[in-house]
Amino acid sequence: MSTTGLSRRNLLATGSAATLGLPSAGRAQTAAKYRRWEITDAAMPARVLDSYKKGIAAMLKLPPTDPRNWYRHAFIHVFDCPHGNWWFLPWHRGYLGWLEQTLRQLSGDPQFALPYWDWTKTPRIPAAMFDGVLDPNNAAYIAAFAAFRTHFAPAVQTLWGQFSPAQRAVLNARMIGSTNDLWQNFQSMFFARPNARGLTASNPALDPTTAAAVSIDTIRSALSDPLFAGNPDSADIGFASAKVADHNGGGDPSSKGILESQPHDNVHGAIGGPRGQAFMVSFLSPVDPIFFLHHGNLDRLWDVWTRRQLALHRPALPEGSDLATWQKEQFLFYRDAQGQPVSKTSAGDYASMTAFDYDYSPGSGEDQVPAAGAVVAAAQFRVFGAQITANAIGPRTPAAGTAQVPPEGLQALKVAQVTLDLQPGDQGRRFQVLIGAGDARPTLAGGITVFNHHVRGPTTFSVPLPPGLAPPAGQALNIQVLPLAPPSRAGLGLAPQAATRAVPLRGIRLVTG
Amino acid sequence: MIAAAPPAVLAAQAADAFASIELAAPRPVGPGDALWLQVATGRLPPGARLSLSTETGQIIGGVAPFPPGSPTRATVPVPATALSGQTVRLRLQVTEPGAPPRAPRSGEVSRLQLTVISTAE
Numbered sequence: 001m002s003t004t005g006l007s008r009r010n011l012l013a014t015g016s017a018a019t020l021g022l023p024s025a026g027r028a029q030t031a032a033k034y035r036r037w038e039i040t041d042a043a044m045p046a047r048v049l050d051s052y053k054k055g056i057a058a059m060l061k062l063p064p065t066d067p068r069n070w071y072r073h074a075f076i077h078v079f080d081c082p083h084g085n086w087w088f089l090p091w092h093r094g095y096l097g098w099l100e101q102t103l104r105q106l107s108g109d110p111q112f113a114l115p116y117w118d119w120t121k122t123p124r125i126p127a128a129m130f131d132g133v134l135d136p137n138n139a140a141y142i143a144a145f146a147a148f149r150t151h152f153a154p155a156v157q158t159l160w161g162q163f164s165p166a167q168r169a170v171l172n173a174r175m176i177g178s179t180n181d182l183w184q185n186f187q188s189m190f191f192a193r194p195n196a197r198g199l200t201a202s203n204p205a206l207d208p209t210t211a212a213a214v215s216i217d218t219i220r221s222a223l224s225d226p227l228f229a230g231n232p233d234s235a236d237i238g239f240a241s242a243k244v245a246d247h248n249g250g251g252d253p254s255s256k257g258i259l260e261s262q263p264h265d266n267v268h269g270a271i272g273g274p275r276g277q278a279f280m281v282s283f284l285s286p287v288d289p290i291f292f293l294h295h296g297n298l299d300r301l302w303d304v305w306t307r308r309q310l311a312l313h314r315p316a317l318p319e320g321s322d323l324a325t326w327q328k329e330q331f332l333f334y335r336d337a338q339g340q341p342v343s344k345t346s347a348g349d350y351a352s353m354t355a356f357d358y359d360y361s362p363g364s365g366e367d368q369v370p371a372a373g374a375v376v377a378a379a380q381f382r383v384f385g386a387q388i389t390a391n392a393i394g395p396r397t398p399a400a401g402t403a404q405v406p407p408e409g410l411q412a413l414k415v416a417q418v419t420l421d422l423q424p425g426d427q428g429r430r431f432q433v434l435i436g437a438g439d440a441r442p443t444l445a446g447g448i449t450v451f452n453h454h455v456r457g458p459t460t461f462s463v464p465l466p467p468g469l470a471p472p473a474g475q476a477l478n479i480q481v482l483p484l485a486p487p488s489r490a491g492l493g494l495a496p497q498a499a500t501r502a503v504p505l506r507g508i509r510l511v512t513g
Numbered sequence: 514m515i516a517a518a519p520p521a522v523l524a525a526q527a528a529d530a531f532a533s534i535e536l537a538a539p540r541p542v543g544p545g546d547a548l549w550l551q552v553a554t555g556r557l558p559p560g561a562r563l564s565l566s567t568e569t570g571q572i573i574g575g576v577a578p579f580p581p582g583s584p585t586r587a588t589v590p591v592p593a594t595a596l597s598g599q600t601v602r603l604r605l606q607v608t609e610p611g612a613p614p615r616a617p618r619s620g621e622v623s624r625l626q627l628t629v630i631s632t633a634e
Contacts, residue, residue, distance in 0.1 A: 083579055084586070209564040209575035209608075218574060221590030224547055224632040235628040237551070237588055254585045258549070261587030262574050269562050269577030276560020276610040281581050312634055370634070 032359035034113035036296055039126045041361050044115065049128055051112040055103030056133045056289055060140050064155035067339040068102050071152065074286040078185060080170060080333045081283060082247035084254025086229035086240045086318070087329055089302045090350035091247065092295045097356035098334045098342060099292065105337040113358050116296030119214040119267060120364035125204040129290050136196035136279055136288045144192040149183065156182065167332050173248040189282035197280065197288055198273020206270045213266035216364055222258035223305050223368040228318050239305050243322065247329050259301060267294055300360040303353060304369060311370040317351060384409060386479055386508035393483050399505035402476040410469050413510055421504040434480045437471030442480060479508050531606040532616040536627045538599045545633030548591040552576050553624035555584050561609035563617065567595045568602040601627060
């Protein structure tokens with residue numbers, strides 16, 4: 001069978017994407033379990049904000065001794081948040097993800113996912129964020145610092161005694177060596193009602209400098225950065241800000257790429273309002289619920305950038321020894337929906353959105369992801385479908401197919417598209433794709449690592465084909481997909497246990513280029 | 514004093530509402546290149562931010578240190594329309610709560626560096 005043109009749902013995850021275990025490239029994504037909606041999107045279900053409010057109200061009412069208390073959760077940001085370095089994005093991904101699970105639990109909405117705010121589309125605080133507990137000036141919040149200190153002092157004292165030596169080291173690096181230091185920090189970061197948020201319902205617009213910082217031109221510039229992280233003094237600091245020795249700064253200068261220094265920093269500053277005095281300008285900024293919509297959009301743009309990089313066959317994470325350094329950095333303060341310390345403490349655990357199984361409704365900057373591709377648009381591409389001869393990859397047995405390709409097609413073959421029917425438990429599984437003809441020893445075409453954003457349903461991987469495929473006249477090409485042992489490395493969100501499920505092979509197509 | 518990548522000319526008086534600066538691109542800017550400005554700030558007053566605009570008044574970005582006041586290095590994209598030959602003229606202005614906009618003071622901006630980044634696909 002020979003056809004022209006490809007569906008947009010066919011993902012182009014060739015070369016590095018398939019073999020390095022990175023997320024799928026291109027625009028198309030399989031559905032995640034949870035969707036984070038843009039707050040002004042008319043399609044966003046009303047229950048999203050209802051549940052957000054219900055969850056926040058519940059967290060505000062929890063006693064100060066409960067790690068899930070709304071303010072206690074904001075403390076985590078004071079203790080541990082990285083800024084101006086390459087752990088800025090994964091740390092905040094984890095911070096939002098664990099909060100989302102807590103809100104899901106306490107709101108009683110099993111479908112809850114955080115909304116996000118696309119400030120490029122709407123450069124003002126969305127009106128809905130002034131309703132009820134979505135506004136930190138609501139009466140459910142503590143009115144002033146004195147009352148805050150009285151309410152939390154015993155719990156802070158207890159918490160201090162519970163910190164591990166490793167946590168103490170982090171706090172020391174941030175110049176917090178005692179509860180006294182902590183309270184001095186809190187005092188400088190706390191903003192009394194009615195000034196908890198600097199922009200108001202009657203004056204919600206971002207100032208002109210911030211409007212420029214969130215403009216589509218700035219966002220496109222940020223997304224165009226070809227590098228994840230550069231050195232602090234290099235010409236290209238990187239999309240995710242600069243490499244440093246540890247996420248607390250460790251004496252390195254804070255060097256921020258466009259994403260962090262423009263939309264991130266300026267939106268924080270803008271919500272301080274004309275007086276520049278409100279929670280969003282301080283490390284207690286997560287007291288304001290807009291924090292999580294702001295960082296949701298930054299997290300979404302990281303996903304957009306990742307898919308753009310992969311579509312352009314560029315690295316989407318640090319490379320070489322930098323990758324291991326980046327992955328192993330420890331984040332020690334997160335708590336889960338039960339208020340317990342989490343098991344995922346490495347930066348690498350948050351390299352993909354798989355950690356929390358969510359996706360985003362489309363937003364600004366999505367047009368910077370090259371269409372999946374080039375392949376879609378090019379009518380001259382030819383596709384040769386294979387007849388499946390073995391339709392499942394077992395623990396030790398391959399799946400296979402055969403394809404008849406005419407001589408003129410053989411010369412132009414570029415990619416084998418292999419469609420597997422995946423389940424979440426297949427995350428981290430690896431396969432080899434072999435191709436050959438007749439009785440000749442087959443050639444290794446490439447590898448597949450299941451590391452998509454969302455592992456569910458048919459997913460197509462593209463594997464580059466070796467040049468010079470030349471079966472004897474009339475003979476078909478044989479393609480085999482063999483299982484490999486699952487990876488032992490941790491940190492990329494890969495399932496550590498061996499998966500034994502037979503993975504259905506849904507199709508193989510050979511594509512010219 | 515603002516130290517900038519040479520050649521640069523800074524013109525600002527204490528009472529001025531902004532400082533003007535001229536920066537040269539380190540190499541010719543071609544198709545597929547992006548022009549970015551790296552800005553290093555010293556300590557700014559609490560709540561203060563640095564705004565950058567072109568000579569025609571088009572705001573191109575800002576530096577809002579987070580946490581407030583902390584020295585930081587920021588990256589600001591510079592539109593191609595701001596380029597005249599191989600140089601860019603920019604205006605720098607500090608805004609802080611309760612005070613009129615002003616030119617940066619000594620030590621508030623420690624480095625300005627134009628860089629050309631290849632972003633070609």
